[in-house]
Amino acid sequence: TVEFNQLSGPIPPELGSLPLLEKLHLTSNNFIGELPEELARLTTLQDFRIGGNYFTGKIPDFIQNWANLNKLVIVGSGLDGPIPFGIGLLTNLSDL
Known part of the structure; x- marks a missing residue:
């Protein structure tokens, strides 16, 4: 977790190279x-x-790839647009 650290800039794409990552907390940066x-x-x-945070763009469709996801917190993230249809495929999601 790197919450509440005043980190800035874009999210490094290299985070996608951590195949065993179970929790990614980037809140309040x-x-x-x-x-x-x-x-x-x-x-x-x-x-x-x-x-x-101050992200731009829509909630990405690739969230549906996260079949093990049980908690998704995007409030005040800056993302906009509709909730992707694929979120309905996340049968382990218990906290949205």
Whole structure:
């Protein structure tokens, strides 16, 4: 977790190269830009929190790849647009 650290800039796409990552907490920093497509490879992710940042773009469709996801926190993240249809495929999701 790197929550509440005043980190800034875009999310490094290299985070998508961590295939065993289960929790990614980026809440309350100053991250910007779109979420990198490489994050789609985080198929073991269970907990993803990005609220309180300045991301741009829509909620990515690749979230549906995270079949093990049980918690998704994107409040105040800066992302916009509709909730992707694929979120309905996340049968382990218990906290949205």
